[in-house]
Amino acid sequence: xxxxxxxxxxxxxxxxxxxxxxxxxxxxxxxxxxxxxxxxxxxxxxxxxxxxxxxxxxxxxxxxxxxxxxxxxxxxxxxxxxxxxxxxxxxxxxxxxxxxxxxxxxxxxxxxxxxxxxxxxxxxxxxxxxxxxxxxxxxxxxxxxxxxxxxxxxxxxxxxxxxxxxxxxxxxxxxxxxxxxxxxxxxxxxxxxxxxxxxxxxxxxxxxxxxxxxxxxxxxxxxxxxxxxxxxxxxxxxxxxxxxxxxxxxxxxxxxxxxxxxxxxxxxxxxxxxxxxxxxxxxxxxxxxxxxxxxxxxxxxxxxxx
Amino acid sequence: xxxxxxxxxxxxxxxxxxxxxxxxxxxxxxxxxxxxxxxxxxxxxxxxxxxxxxxxxxxxxxxxxxxxxxxxxxxxxxxxxxxxxxxxxxxxxxxxxxxxxxxxxxxxxxxxxxxxxxxxxxxxxxxxxxxxxxxxxxxxxxxxxxxxxxxxxxxxxxxxxxxxxxxxxxxxxxxxxxxxxxxxxxxxxxxxxxxxxxxxxxxxxxxxxxxxxxxxxxxxxxxxxxxxxxxxxxxxxxxxxxxxxxxxxxxxxxxxxxxxxxxxxxxxxxxxxxxxxxxxxxxxxxxxxxxxxxxxxxxxxxxxxxxxxxxxxxxxxxxxxxxxxxxxxxxxxxxxxxxxxxxxxxxxx
Numbered sequence: 001x002x003x004x005x006x007x008x009x010x011x012x013x014x015x016x017x018x019x020x021x022x023x024x025x026x027x028x029x030x031x032x033x034x035x036x037x038x039x040x041x042x043x044x045x046x047x048x049x050x051x052x053x054x055x056x057x058x059x060x061x062x063x064x065x066x067x068x069x070x071x072x073x074x075x076x077x078x079x080x081x082x083x084x085x086x087x088x089x090x091x092x093x094x095x096x097x098x099x100x101x102x103x104x105x106x107x108x109x110x111x112x113x114x115x116x117x118x119x120x121x122x123x124x125x126x127x128x129x130x131x132x133x134x135x136x137x138x139x140x141x142x143x144x145x146x147x148x149x150x151x152x153x154x155x156x157x158x159x160x161x162x163x164x165x166x167x168x169x170x171x172x173x174x175x176x177x178x179x180x181x182x183x184x185x186x187x188x189x190x191x192x193x194x195x196x197x198x199x200x201x202x203x204x205x206x207x208x209x210x211x212x213x214x215x216x217x218x219x220x221x222x223x224x225x226x227x228x229x230x231x232x233x234x235x236x237x238x239x240x241x242x243x244x245x246x247x248x249x250x251x252x253x254x255x256x257x258x259x260x261x262x263x264x265x266x267x268x269x270x271x272x273x274x275x276x277x278x279x280x281x282x283x284x285x286x287x288x289x290x291x292x293x294x295x296x297x298x299x300x301x302x303x304x305x306x
Numbered sequence: 307x308x309x310x311x312x313x314x315x316x317x318x319x320x321x322x323x324x325x326x327x328x329x330x331x332x333x334x335x336x337x338x339x340x341x342x343x344x345x346x347x348x349x350x351x352x353x354x355x356x357x358x359x360x361x362x363x364x365x366x367x368x369x370x371x372x373x374x375x376x377x378x379x380x381x382x383x384x385x386x387x388x389x390x391x392x393x394x395x396x397x398x399x400x401x402x403x404x405x406x407x408x409x410x411x412x413x414x415x416x417x418x419x420x421x422x423x424x425x426x427x428x429x430x431x432x433x434x435x436x437x438x439x440x441x442x443x444x445x446x447x448x449x450x451x452x453x454x455x456x457x458x459x460x461x462x463x464x465x466x467x468x469x470x471x472x473x474x475x476x477x478x479x480x481x482x483x484x485x486x487x488x489x490x491x492x493x494x495x496x497x498x499x500x501x502x503x504x505x506x507x508x509x510x511x512x513x514x515x516x517x518x519x520x521x522x523x524x525x526x527x528x529x530x531x532x533x534x535x536x537x538x539x540x541x542x543x544x545x546x547x548x549x550x551x552x553x554x555x556x557x558x559x560x561x562x563x564x565x566x567x568x569x570x571x572x573x574x575x576x577x578x579x580x581x582x583x584x585x586x587x588x589x590x591x592x593x594x595x596x597x598x599x600x601x602x603x604x605x606x607x608x609x610x611x612x613x614x615x616x617x618x619x620x621x622x623x624x625x626x627x628x629x630x631x632x633x634x635x636x637x638x639x640x641x642x643x644x645x646x647x648x649x650x651x652x653x654x655x
Contacts, residue, residue: 036439040623080627084634089378089439090581091630097574098623104616215616220447227440266455273444273451277430284436 005134007251012143015247017042017201017209019146021225022232022239023153024197029229030157031190032170032297036092037077038198039222040099045070045202047103050213053115063118063142063203070199071192073099078191082184085301100216110213118142118208142204149197154236166190170295173302183302198222220273227276231283234293242279249275311636312582312589315628316596322624332611340610341603351602353488357560358601361386361552363594364497365576367504368548370585372541374508375517376524379542381427381442382549383573384449385420389553391453392419394564397479397557398461398472408478412554420550421543423449428542432535438542446573454566461564471565481559493555500548505587517541549573570601571619578626597622 021038028035049066053059073095080091118140121127126137157163166186169176173183205221206213224246232238253268261268284290323341324334345351365382372379379385393416400408423445430436454470463473481491507514520527520537528534552572561568579597583589604618 076627080630084631085638086630086633090626093380093577094623094626094630097578097619098627101616101619101621101623105614105620108614108616220443223440223443227437227444230437230440264455264459266451266458270448270451273447276444277436277441280440281430281434281436284430285434287435290435 003255005131007248007255008135009139010251010254011244011247012139013209013247014250015243016143016146017204017221018225018228018243018246019150019240020201020204021198021222022228022243023146023149023236024194024201025225025229026232026234026236026239027153027157027166027197028190028194029234029298030170030295031166031187032173032295032300032302033081033187033191034088034092034299035074035077035081035095035191035194036089036226037073037095037099037222038194038201038225039218039220040096040103041070041073041195041198042202042205042218042222043099043103043216044073045199046206046217047106047110047202047213048199049203050110050115050206051106053207054110059118059207062207063200066203066206067196067199070202071196073102074191074195074198077195078188081301082187082191085303088299088301096222104215107213107215112212112214114210114212115207117211140208142200142208145200150236150240157236167295170297173297177302177304183304187302198225201225224272224276227280230290231279233283233289234295245279246272246275311629311632312584312593314632315582315625318628318632319621319625322628323621326620330613332613337607337611337613341607342599344610345599345602345606350488353485353490354602355595355598356494357490359594359598360494360497361556361572362576362579362597363591364500364552364555365545365549365572366579366583366590366594367497367500367587368545369576370580370583370587370590371504371507371514371517371544373580374514374521374585375537375541376521377431377538377541378439379424379427379442379545380439380577381424381444381446381573382545382576383569383571384442384446385423385546385549386553386556386569386573387446387449387453388423389416389420389550390557390561390564390568391449391456391553392416392550393554394472394475394557395461397475400479403476404478406478408476409481409558412479412558413551416550416554416557417547418550420548420553421546423550424542424546428539431542432538438538442542453564453568457564457566463563469565472563474563475558479558480562481555489560491559493559496551496555500551501587501591504590508585508587513540549576575601575622578622581626582629596625600625 021042025035025038045066048069049062052062052065077091077095080086081088120138120140123137127133157167165181169181169183169186177183202218205217210217228239228242231242249272253271256263256268257265320338324338327334327337346355365386369379369382393412396412396415397408400411426445427438427441430441431438457470457472461472463471466473481493483489483491516527516532517537517540519530520532520534556568557564575597579590579593582593582596600618600621604615607613607617608615
C-alpha cells in the first residue's frame with residue numbers, strides 16, 4: 001500500500017514541472033510562436049529561485065523570482081523573434097544555450113548543500129484522513145497551483161474572448177492584424193507568460209523537487225515539455241495526462257533503481273527519453289489529428305504590413 | 307552585406323563582454339586580452355586553436371547541409387558521441403592492434419555510427435512525420451547515457467583503478483601528432499576535405515541546389531518535384547556522418563580513450579558555428595575559428611583569473627543573439643511610420 005501511495009504521489013510531483021512548462025509553451029504556440037528555449041528559461045528560474053532561498057527570502061518570493069527570471073529570459077527571445085523577425089528555431093536554441101550558461105554562472109557560488117524544501121500543506125482533518133490524506137491533501141502548494149493553472153488556461157483559451165483572439169492570431173496573424181488586433185503585442189504577452197511558467201517549472205525543481213542546485217539540473221525536462229505539447233496535439237487536458245504519464249515513467253525508473261532491478265541504471269534513466277520518442281512517433285503518424293489543433297502560423301515570423 | 311552581420315555581432319559581443327567583465331570587477335581590457343589574445347600567443351596555443359576548431363567546422367559543415375533544407379538536426383552531440391564510441395570500440399577490440407587498417411576502420415565505424423544514430427530521426431521524420439528537433443535531442447541524452455554505461459560497465463579498464471574510463475587506445479589507433487610537443491594531428495585534413503566537399507555540394511551541385519530550394523521555398527520545391535524525404539535523409543545523413551567522424555577524430559586524437567565526458571559541447575556549439583558561417587562553407591571556417599577561440603578563452607580565464615567556464619556558453623548565446631538581431635538591420639530597411647490619425651488629419655486639411 002505504501003508503495004502504491006509513493007508511486008502515485010511521486011508521479012504527481014514529478015509531473016508538476018512538466019505541467020507548468022508545457023502549459024506555458026502551449027499558450028506561446030497557440031499564439032503562433034515556437035520558443036525552443038524552455039530548457040534555458042527553466043534553468044534561469046531554477047537558479048534564481050534557489051539563490052533567493054539561500055539569500056533568506058521567504059519561499060513565495062523565491063518562487064516568484066524564478067517566474068520573473070523565466071519571463072526576463074523569454075523577453076530576449078521575444079525581442080529577437082517578434083521585433084527582429086529572426087528564425088524562431090535559432091532564437092530558441094540561442095536562448096537554451098544562453099540560459100544554461102547564465103544559470104551555471106550564477107550557480108557557481110551556490111555550493112552543493114540542499115536547502116529546506118517547500119513543505120506540503122496541512123489541512124486540518126483532510127490531510128489526516130487515512131489513504132485520501134496522503135494521496136490528495138499533503139502535496140506542496142505548487143502542485144495545486146499547477147492544477148489551478150491548468151484550469152485557468154483551459155478556461156482562458158476556450159471560454160474567453162481574449163483566448164479566442166490569441167488562437168486567431170496563431171491561426172492567421174494577417175487576418176487578425178487586418179481586423180485590428182495588436183498581433184505583436186499579444187504575442188509578446190504570450191511569450192512572457194510562457195517564460196514565467198517555465199521559470200515556475202524551474203523554481204519547482206530547485207526549491208521543491210530536488211531542493212539543491214546542480215548545473216544543468218533540468219536534464220532535458222524543458223525539451224520533454226516541448227514534446228508534450230506536440231503529444232497533447234495542442235490541447236490542455238492532454239498536456240495534463242501526458243505530464244502524468246511522464247511523471248509516472250520517472251518514478252517507475254527511480255523505484256526500479258531503488259528495488260535494485262538487474263538492469264543497468266543508465267537504461268532506466270534513458271526510459272523517459274525513449275518514451276518521448278515513441279510517444280511522438282505514435283502521435284505524429286496521424287497527420288490529420290495533428291493538423292486539427294495545430295496553430296497554422298506556428299514559427300512563421302509575422303511583420304505587420306503598412 | 308551578409309558578411310557584415312557576423313562582424314557586427316562579434317564586435318557587439320566583445321562590447322557586452324567588456325561590460326560584463328567590468329561588472330565582475332575585472333579590468334575589461336586585460337581580461338579581453340586574456341580571453342581572446344593570450345590563447346593564441348604561443349605555438350601550443352595555435353595548435354590547440356586549430357585542434358578545437360577542427361571538429362566544430364567539420365560538424366557545422368554537415369549540419370549546415372541540413373539547415374539549408376530546414377532539416378533541424380540539433381543532436382550532433384549524440385552523433386558525435388556514438389561516432390567516438392564505435393571508433394573506440396574498433397580500436398580497443400580489433401584482433402590485430404598493430405594493423406595499419408585500424409585507423410581507416412575506425413573512421414568507417416565512427417562515420418557509420420554517427421549516420422546510424424541520425425538515421426533513426428531521419429526515418430521517423432521522413433516516414434512517420436515526427437519532429438526531428440525533439441528526436442535528435444532525445445537521442446543525444448540516450449547516447450550520453452549509453453557512453454556512461456559503457457565506461458562504468460563492460461568497457462571499463464580493468465587496470466584503471468576503478469575510474470570510469472576505457473583502456474588507452476593502441477598506438478596504431480591514434481593519429482600521430484605533427485610534433486610530439488603539440489596535440490594537433492593530421493585529422494585536421496579530414497576537416498579541410500569536408501569543407502571542400504561541402505562547398506562543392508552546396509555551390510556546385512544540382513542536389514545541393516534542390517536542398518536549398520526545399521529550405522527557402524518548400525512549396526516551390528514540391529511543385530518542382532523535389533522530394534521532401536530526400537532532403538530529410540540527405541540533411542540528417544550529412545550531419546550524422548560529419549559528427550560521427552568528428553567523434554572518431556576526437557577519440558583517436560586528443561582523447562585516446564573514452565570517459566563519461568568526451569565533448570565540451572562541440573555538437574551544440576557547431577549549430578552556432580553553422581549560423582555564424584551563414585550556412586556557407588568558408589563562413590563556417592571563420593565561425594569555427596571564432597568559436598574555438600571562445601572555448602580556449604573560457605578555459606584560459608578559468609585558469610588565470612578564476613572565472614567560471616560557463617562564460618563560454620554565455621558568450622556563445624550572446625553571439626548568436628546578436629547575429630540574429632544584426633540580420634534584421636541588414637535584410638530590412640527601417641522606416642518610421644506616423645500614426646494613422648496624422649494622415650487622416652492631412653486628408654481632411
